[in-house]
Amino acid sequence: RENPSLAKMLVVFTVSGGSLMAYSEAKSENEMNIVKPTETDSKKKRVVVLGTGWAGTSFLKNLKNSSYDVQVISPRNYFAFTPLLPSVTCGTVEPRSIVEPIRNIVRKKNVAVHYWEAECFKIDAENKKVYCRSNLTNNPNEKEEIVVDYDYLVIAMGARPNTFNIPGVAENCHFLKEIEDAQKIRRTIIDCFERASLPNLSEEERKKILHFVVVGGGPTGVEFAAELHDYVNEDLVKLYPKVKDAVKITLLEATDHILNMFDKRITAFAEEKFQRDGIDVKTGAMVVKVSDKDISTKELKNGGSVSTMPYGMVVWSTGIGTRPVIMDFMKQIGQANRRVLATDEWLRVEGCDSIYALGDCATINQRKVMEDVWAIFRKADKDNSGTLTVKEFQEVLDDICERYPQVGLFLKNKQMHSLADLLKASKGDAVKESVEVNLEEFKSALSQVDSQMKNLPATAQVAAQQGSYLADCFNRMEECENNPEGPLRFRGEGRHRFRPFRYKHFGQFAPLGGEQTAAQLPGDWVSIGHSTQWLWYSVYASKLVSWRTRALVVSDWGRRFIFGRDSSCI
Numbered sequence: 060r061e062n063p064s065l066a067k068m069l070v071v072f073t074v075s076g077g078s079l080m081a082y083s084e085a086k087s088e089n090e091m092n093i094v095k096p097t098e099t100d101s102k103k104k105r106v107v108v109l110g111t112g113w114a115g116t117s118f119l120k121n122l123k124n125s126s127y128d129v130q131v132i133s134p135r136n137y138f139a140f141t142p143l144l145p146s147v148t149c150g151t152v153e154p155r156s157i158v159e160p161i162r163n164i165v166r167k168k169n170v171a172v173h174y175w176e177a178e179c180f181k182i183d184a185e186n187k188k189v190y191c192r193s194n195l196t197n198n199p200n201e202k203e204e205i206v207v208d209y210d211y212l213v214i215a216m217g218a219r220p221n222t223f224n225i226p227g228v229a230e231n232c233h234f235l236k237e238i239e240d241a242q243k244i245r246r247t248i249i250d251c252f253e254r255a256s257l258p259n260l261s262e263e264e265r266k267k268i269l270h271f272v273v274v275g276g277g278p279t280g281v282e283f284a285a286e287l288h289d290y291v292n293e294d295l296v297k298l299y300p301k302v303k304d305a306v307k308i309t310l311l312e313a314t315d316h317i318l319n320m321f322d323k324r325i326t327a328f329a330e331e332k333f334q335r336d337g338i339d340v341k342t343g344a345m346v347v348k349v350s351d352k353d354i355s356t357k358e359l360k361n362g363g364s365v366s367t368m369p370y371g372m373v374v375w376s377t378g379i380g381t382r383p384v385i386m387d388f389m390k391q392i393g394q395a396n397r398r399v400l401a402t403d404e405w406l407r408v409e410g411c412d413s414i415y416a417l418g419d420c421a422t423i424n425q426r427k428v429m430e431d432v433w434a435i436f437r438k439a440d441k442d443n444s445g446t447l448t449v450k451e452f453q454e455v456l457d458d459i460c461e462r463y464p465q466v467g468l469f470l471k472n473k474q475m476h477s478l479a480d481l482l483k484a485s486k487g488d489a490v491k492e493s494v495e496v497n498l499e500e501f502k503s504a505l506s507q508v509d510s511q512m513k514n515l516p517a518t519a520q521v522a523a524q525q526g527s528y529l530a531d532c533f534n535r536m537e538e539c540e541n542n543p544e545g546p547l548r549f550r551g552e553g554r555h556r557f558r559p560f561r562y563k564h565f566g567q568f569a570p571l572g573g574e575q576t577a578a579q580l581p582g583d584w585v586s587i588g589h590s591t592q593w594l595w596y597s598v599y600a601s602k603l604v605s606w607r608t609r610a611l612v613v614s615d616w617g618r619r620f621i622f623g624r625d626s627s628c629i
């Protein structure tokens with residue numbers, strides 16, 4: 060926009076009042092690039108969904124109420140099944156097998172859904188507009204801007220890889236976030252093997268080219284290292300026998316252990332297995348710089364000494380960061396000091412009534428929830444004595460369980476019941492209703508709960524459940540407006556009409572290669588080995604978004620078992 064000649068070329072579309080209109084600063088009205096109005100019924104509430112990932116797609120799949128006009132905006136016109144991305148890097152599964160066009164997903168719905176392939180670059184919460192840009196023009200210098208009005212905005216834009224601003228990471232490392240990333244990694248692996256096979260290379264050069272470094276010992280980094288190890292040992296060693304001894308895989312992790320969010324038994328098994336497989340796991344090693352030839356790490360244990368090693372390919376998998384458009388939006392609404400958008404337990408962005416945020420770009424603000432909980436207790440203390448009777452205390456606790464189920468459950472099961480019992484017992488009478496609970500003592504216990512209430516993990520499981528929860532709220536919005544549900548006190552205080560979002564954890568997998576997987580299932584039930592690999596196959600096949608992708612993935616697995624993985628550099 061700063062370039063005036065470019066600005067002249069900008070064609071701006073406006074979706075407003077149910078019609079889609081275009082205007083251009085440079086063109087006369089006759090020449091305007093007018094896009095035909097959509098079938099939008101102007102009486103319908105306009106819902107704009109940003110993103111076609113786990114959260115956005117789950118919302119769209121579960122939205123059934125035809126009283127909305129839905130505009131979906133995303134630079135990606137498909138949904139990608141990210142848990143199988145590591146398999147795409149080595150050709151175990153083909154990229155097209157794990158994607159489903161978004162138009163296919165929404166095609167059979169009775170809800171009017173319109174998709175625009177564009178990227179949102181600005182959210183204007185005050186005027187209820189989103190500004191988007193499309194690259195789909197014949198002229199590469201010409202970009203189309205689309206301005207879309209909304210009544211409700213659903214932000215499901217996910218996150219981007221986090222480089223922690225470490226020098227050289229963005230320029231020299233591969234990331235594993237999108238389909239294109241996985242395809243690029245696949246090509247680079249083969250390129251490395253072909254380059255290392257060229258004549259006139261010294262052994263040292265060969266070793267450098269075939270040194271694969273994975274940064275990040277979380278589930279994605281570990282799975283990729285395991286996949287790569289299998290690919291090299293099951294397929295590539297047969298095709299490149301002369302260079303097989305030069306191959307090395309290094310896994311770098313800044314903390315003391317890999318897979319540290321899993322049970323200790325899984326961590327120990329994974330570390331031992333990788334050691335047996337010859338994958339060099341370096342823990343306590345923090346990457347400080349990546350150049351185009353080598354990667355420097357700081358040993359966190361040995362007095363912070365820095366060592367440098369040459370590499371052929373680095374895959375960076377250290378977690379997620381905030382997208383610039385989300386950062387701008389957070390500044391706009393006074394959340395600049397946060398990492399992701401803060402929402403309440405109904406997934407509404409704090410301070411923005413008609414904007415919802417879900418998936419990796421948002422988190423429920425537990426601190427705010429705890430403040431609310433504390434305010435409820437203070438309010439119950441009508442005479443301002445700083446105490447509540449046990450009966451009053453129990454009533455408030457029950458109220459919290461209804462309003463904030465996650466906190467309520469936590470308070471009830473773990474802390475507060477025992478605290479209440481303790482307080483009762485300490486006063487020498489466990490049953491008397493007149494016994495008082497000191498709220499200041501209670502507050503300190505509440506702060507302990509606060510520190511133990513963890514943010515929900517940034518996973519597909521959370522994103523998908525949030526999408527389906529929000530769709531359910533939208534499906535019943537009208538009905539609930541006419542007949543508000545829930546306990547009377549909810550209505551009286553103008554609280555939200557729906558029950559808050561509740562996350563149900565179904566467990567997590569960590570594929571470790573060699574047809575072995577570790578699983579941590581609800582109830583901290585741990586299972587590791589070949590049988591768990593079959594559980595992994597069945598769960599992931601069942602979770603795929605369509606029968607088409609299911610059939611493709613299962614046939615890819617079969618092809619790999621029979622013919623091995625493909626190593627063509629295409």
Ligand code: FAD
Pocket residue numbers: 109110111112113114115132133134135141142143144145177178179180215216217218235236237279382384417418419420517518519520521522
């Ligand atoms: P995404 O799925 O990332 O979707 C974001 C969407 O927003 C995309 O469609 C994107 O194109 C779109 N978008 C981006 N920018 C814009 C913009 N400016 N305007 C409009 N749209 C935009 N989780 C699990 O639970 N289990 C697993 O086994 C697992 N394995 C994983 C393996 C890998 C390799 C990766 C990368 C992730 C894995 N995850 C897993 C995590 C999971 O993929 C994410 O938590 C999940 O994708 C988050 O969903 P989301 O909808 O918030 O974001």
